[in-house]
Amino acid sequence: MTYTQFFQVPLLDDLSATAILSRRLDRYLSQQLPEISRSRLQKLIEQGKVEINGKICTSKKVTLQPGDHISLTIPDVQPLDLQPEAIPLDILYEDDSLIIINKPADLVVHPAPGHASGTLVNALLAHCQNLAGIGGVERPGIVHRLDKDTTGAIAIAKTDQAHQSLQAQIQAKTAQREYLGVVYGAPKTEQGIVNQPIGRHPLDRKKMAVVPVSKGGRPAVTHWQVRERLGNYTLVHFQLETGRTHQIRVHSAYMGHPLVGDPVYSNGRSLGVKLSGQALHAWRLRLQHPVSEEWLELIAPLPPVLTTLLSILRLRCS
Numbered sequence: 024m025t026y027t028q029f030f031q032v033p034l035l036d037d038l039s040a041t042a043i044l045s046r047r048l049d050r051y052l053s054q055q056l057p058e059i060s061r062s063r064l065q066k067l068i069e070q071g072k073v074e075i076n077g078k079i080c081t082s083k084k085v086t087l088q089p090g091d092h093i094s095l096t097i098p099d100v101q102p103l104d105l106q107p108e109a110i111p112l113d114i115l116y117e118d119d120s121l122i123i124i125n126k127p128a129d130l131v132v133h134p135a136p137g138h139a140s141g142t143l144v145n146a147l148l149a150h151c152q153n154l155a156g157i158g159g160v161e162r163p164g165i166v167h168r169l170d171k172d173t174t175g176a177i178a179i180a181k182t183d184q185a186h187q188s189l190q191a192q193i194q195a196k197t198a199q200r201e202y203l204g205v206v207y208g209a210p211k212t213e214q215g216i217v218n219q220p221i222g223r224h225p226l227d228r229k230k231m232a233v234v235p236v237s238k239g240g241r242p243a244v245t246h247w248q249v250r251e252r253l254g255n256y257t258l259v260h261f262q263l264e265t266g267r268t269h270q271i272r273v274h275s276a277y278m279g280h281p282l283v284g285d286p287v288y289s290n291g292r293s294l295g296v297k298l299s300g301q302a303l304h305a306w307r308l309r310l311q312h313p314v315s316e317e318w319l320e321l322i323a324p325l326p327p328v329l330t331t332l333l334s335i336l337r338l339r340c341s
Contacts, residue, residue, distance in 0.1 A: 107145060122181060217244070
């Protein structure tokens with residue numbers, strides 16, 4: 024079942040018109056319907072569910088004009104075609120608005136081709152009662168993601184309000200995501216910044232690469248700092264300014280220091296420690312609580328396999 028809502032942008036003689044007209048279509052609708060997340064409204068616009076003056080509009084950036092008539096058709100949230108699964112969760116923080124998990128390696132965040140079950144989303148559906156539909160049917164509650172074999176802190180929203188707030192913090196770069204990773208080689212300096220756009224690899228569509236913006240790359244900035252030198256290996260602290268797919272993995276390889284064990288961007292050799300993938304851990308997550316507005320800072324302990332890897336490298340150095 025669907026329903027349609029109608030709006031009319033105020034005429035210029037309305038004193039509030041200037042404030043309203045300074046916003047584009049998705050922001051206007053978000054103002055009118057605060058109970059619906061902006062990400063969902065943007066998807067409805069893309070799906071042709073919005074008409075302006077009787078014509079379908081699929082651009083969220085359209086600037087509304089005085090007197091415009093807007094109709095928005097809102098379909099019911101589709102029933103989630105995913106099954107809850109009782110997969111153990113390492114919970115770092117939880118309340119009625121959000122939950123922060125210390126994700127293990129070899130756990131896919133959300134369903135995708137080849138991974139229809141056994142994902143973090145399946146586990147969350149079993150743990151959280153009202154997660155279905157938050158921020159999207161296929162990725163309920165997911166605000167940001169981690170690669171399958173990247174471990175560490177990941178935040179999940181339990182309400183539309185929390186989802187919208189957390190996404191806005193990531194986009195505004197107020198939420199901070201910090202990682203620890205072991206790379207091959209010894210960087211010549213103690214710290215630096217990689218500011219190189221990332222896009223699909225021109226030859227291998229399953230990989231990402233440094234790609235010029237003119238050819239589809241999107242801006243990507245990674246700050247890095249040496250934490251510990253371990254002979255021909257280095258423990259590096261990474262901080263993201265943007266959140267592109269495989270960003271740290273691509274930028275590390277671009278530096279000439281790919282992550283140990285990365286099966287895609289390095290030789291995948293794991294130094295006698297059985298790694299399931301890249302030696303990368305989402306170590307610290309700092310964000311503002313979507314309701315109380317207090318700052319939360321969660322640290323995810325290193326997984327045993329990375330602790331073992333570091334112990335072996337330290338022994339070799341000594």
